[in-house]
Amino acid sequence: MTKEKCVCARLRHASRTLTAYYSRMLSPAGVTAGQYSLLSHLARLNAASTSGLAEDMRLDRSTLTRNLKPLFTAGLVEDTAVKGSRDRRLSLTQAGKDTLVHAEILWKRAQRGLKEQLGEKKLKAFLKTLSRLETL
Secondary structure (H helix, E strand, O other), X not given: OOOOOOHHHHHHHXXXXXXXXXXXXXXXXXXOHHHHHHXXXXXXXXOEOHHHHHHHHOOOHHXXXXXXXXXXXXXXXXXXXXXXXXXXXXXXXXXXXXXXXXXXXXXXXXXXXXHHHHOHHHHHHHHHHHHHHXXX
């Protein structure tokens, strides 16, 4: 066994830690980091099919469908497709828009906290590294 650190394992651990940090920061808005991301993508798209949203978020449809359930239950997302249509047309409800406004304030606070923790220069370098990793 080599003593070299596994980049994949370290990145996955860091990702879970960072996701937990953002979820804690977003909790007063009643959403997790993943739910915030979903609401943000849907707001940017205005309305989207399940497939379109999954593609935009780089998620498989089954994961997206599972992640949408609590947002439907909470009344934050709705299906505005024409009755009898096979395709969903997902959009934010007014409650979803209001939640997103509240969550964005908390998200910005989390971003500032992370920038303070790492420093602006290191954060920019980190984001650049992540962008490069996404092209592998």
